[in-house]
Amino acid sequence: MASRLAAPLSGVAAGAVTLGVAELTAAFLTRVVGTEGTPSPVLAVGEAFVDLTPAWLKDLAVAAFGTSDKAALFVGMGLTLTVLCALLGELAQRRPTPGLVAFAVVGGVGTAAVLSRPGAGIVDALPTLVGTLAGLSVLAWLTARAGGEAREHGAGPTAPAGPTTPAGTTRRRSVVALGGGLTVVGLLGLAAGRVLTQAQAAVEVAREDVGRRLARVPRLTRRVEVPAGADFREPGTSTFVTPNDSFYRIDTALSVPQVDPATWRLRVHGMVDNEVEMTFDELLEQEMVETLATLTCVSNEVGGNLVGNAVWVGWPVRELLARAGVHSDADMVLSTSEDGWTAGTPLEVLTDDRDAILAVSMNGEPLPPQHGFPVRLVVPGLYGYVSATKWVVDLLVTRFDRDEGYWTPRGWSERGPVKTQSRIDVPRQGSDVPAGRAVIAGVAWDQHTGIERVEVQVDGGEWQEAQLALEPSVDAWRQWRLVWEAEPGEHTVVVRATNRDGETQTDRRQPPAPSGATGRHTIDVTVT
Numbered sequence: 001m002a003s004r005l006a007a008p009l010s011g012v013a014a015g016a017v018t019l020g021v022a023e024l025t026a027a028f029l030t031r032v033v034g035t036e037g038t039p040s041p042v043l044a045v046g047e048a049f050v051d052l053t054p055a056w057l058k059d060l061a062v063a064a065f066g067t068s069d070k071a072a073l074f075v076g077m078g079l080t081l082t083v084l085c086a087l088l089g090e091l092a093q094r095r096p097t098p099g100l101v102a103f104a105v106v107g108g109v110g111t112a113a114v115l116s117r118p119g120a121g122i123v124d125a126l127p128t129l130v131g132t133l134a135g136l137s138v139l140a141w142l143t144a145r146a147g148g149e150a151r152e153h154g155a156g157p158t159a160p161a162g163p164t165t166p167a168g169t170t171r172r173r174s175v176v177a178l179g180g181g182l183t184v185v186g187l188l189g190l191a192a193g194r195v196l197t198q199a200q201a202a203v204e205v206a207r208e209d210v211g212r213r214l215a216r217v218p219r220l221t222r223r224v225e226v227p228a229g230a231d232f233r234e235p236g237t238s239t240f241v242t243p244n245d246s247f248y249r250i251d252t253a254l255s256v257p258q259v260d261p262a263t264w265r266l267r268v269h270g271m272v273d274n275e276v277e278m279t280f281d282e283l284l285e286q287e288m289v290e291t292l293a294t295l296t297c298v299s300n301e302v303g304g305n306l307v308g309n310a311v312w313v314g315w316p317v318r319e320l321l322a323r324a325g326v327h328s329d330a331d332m333v334l335s336t337s338e339d340g341w342t343a344g345t346p347l348e349v350l351t352d353d354r355d356a357i358l359a360v361s362m363n364g365e366p367l368p369p370q371h372g373f374p375v376r377l378v379v380p381g382l383y384g385y386v387s388a389t390k391w392v393v394d395l396l397v398t399r400f401d402r403d404e405g406y407w408t409p410r411g412w413s414e415r416g417p418v419k420t421q422s423r424i425d426v427p428r429q430g431s432d433v434p435a436g437r438a439v440i441a442g443v444a445w446d447q448h449t450g451i452e453r454v455e456v457q458v459d460g461g462e463w464q465e466a467q468l469a470l471e472p473s474v475d476a477w478r479q480w481r482l483v484w485e486a487e488p489g490e491h492t493v494v495v496r497a498t499n500r501d502g503e504t505q506t507d508r509r510q511p512p513a514p515s516g517a518t519g520r521h522t523i524d525v526t527v528t
């Protein structure tokens with residue numbers, strides 16, 4: 001009796017493994033890679049089915065199942081798929097090749113559903129393809145095990161363990177056990193994948209809601225106006241404000257933390273008079289400021305692109321610390337993210353007059369999930385690793401001799417003030433430049449000190465002062481440009497910046513570790 005189940009169960013196991021592998025891969029795509037479409041075949045097939053359902057049938061379903069119409073849809077899909085897979089298992093047992101082909105066709109239908117979804121790209125098809133391949137292997141393996149060999153050898157007296165022999169029965173029983181086990185594993189994968197993707201979808205909805213609420217933030221004291229003169233718009237250079245989707249991303253999170261603003265809390269504790277706990281709603285009621293700040297990673301190489309400039313909206317951390325009442329012997333705030341990462345920031349930069357903020361918005365929209373939604377720290381003048389905690393949930397007021405941030409025991413400096421830097425954006429390193437009038441341009445930064453002068457040197461000659469763009473904030477980078485009469489031949493171009501304290505960036509080359517790279521960005525170009 002049990003052995004009768006071998007064939008249908010092989011098909012069902014193959015189906016379950018297909019969906020399990022597909023949903024886990026889909027969760028990886030949505031949460032780690034961040035694709036735009038609907039890479040989940042279960043969701044895509046469900047959505048496509050709803051799209052193809054005539055209106056009257058939809059109305060009927062809603063009338064019959066009410067708000068459970070979606071659950072009913074998925075139950076219906078589940079039953080249909082189970083029956084279909086069982087039949088495919090039977091088919092594969094009798095005629096392996098047509099069985100496997102038919103299974104692949106069903107996988108193809110799932111792939112088509114995924115590709116039919118809005119915003120779908122070719123990568124979105126990957127989970128269904130990988131899943132189908134896994135399912136095909138399971139089907140081929142179980143089918144062969146259950147009796148394929150016997151068929152190949154013919155069921156004569158010499159045939160090893162044919163369908164009717166006792167050995168064949170034993171083997172089919174083992175297929176039932178394996179099939180059952182694989183079905184359970186596949187379904188668990190499916191459930192895990194759905195849970196992971198669902199959290200992401202819920203946060204996307206929450207983020208849209210935050211966007212609507214931010215549009216009417218009641219008390220925004222200062223609004224940033226970026227003057228046109230801050231951006232030379234020189235072709236090939238970075239824009240003054242870095243768009244969110246091209247803003248560099250650095251963090252230790254394998255999958256982007258999904259933090260629901262409704263349950264988000266920020267706790268302030270440690271060396272304070274009163275512990276404070278704050279909800280997201282309470283945070284939005286505070287007097288917000290809008291700031292311009294350039295964020296830099298300590299790992300940025302000279303000339304590198306781990307730097308970006310954005311308009312942020314947030315609440316000054318000093319206000320929150322004042323509310324908590326910081327003890328006079330404290331000198332550090334250890335901020336912790338939802339996923340347990342920490343940064344140790346000197347108390348003084350959080351309490352002086354600079355705009356160190358609990359940011360809720362980046363370039364006019366709620367923080368993108370990968371940049372810390374719903375709340376992150378932005379502290380002008382420090383590298384990100386000691387200040388810019390994304391998904392921040394906890395501020396511990398403490399001392400440097402008691403606590404340390406994530407990167408400190410891993411060989412990076414305890415403190416991370418940014419170093420004066422400048423970068424040549426055009427021409428590119430190694431490029432060909434037509435002879436005649438050319439423009440050399442780029443950016444320079446020394447957050448919270450500001451840039452006073454940028455100079456360019458060609459082939460070891462005189463340092464020539466570059467033209468500077470407007471500087472709407474000393475917390476932001478500054479664009480520069482220089483017109484150059486390029487003469488044919490090989491040329492070396494070097495840039496150096498001087499900050500508003502009159503200090504010129506050093507030419508001494510140092511690697512990023514342990515406290516940020518130094519040296520001057522140098523490029524070689526060929527003028528033709």
Ligand SMILES: Nc1nc2c(c(=O)[nH]1)N[C@H]1C(S)=C(S)[C@@H](COP(=O)(O)O)O[C@H]1N2
Nearest residue numbers: 248249250251252297337341384385388390
């Ligand atoms: N939670 C968390 N926040 C973090 C990090 C991290 O690993 N985890 N990395 C920091 C580092 S090293 C940098 S440079 C900035 C980068 O911020 P961005 O990804 O928004 O550009 O985030 C900081 N905040």
Ligand SMILES: [Mo]
Nearest residue numbers: 297298384385
């Ligand atoms: Mo960083």
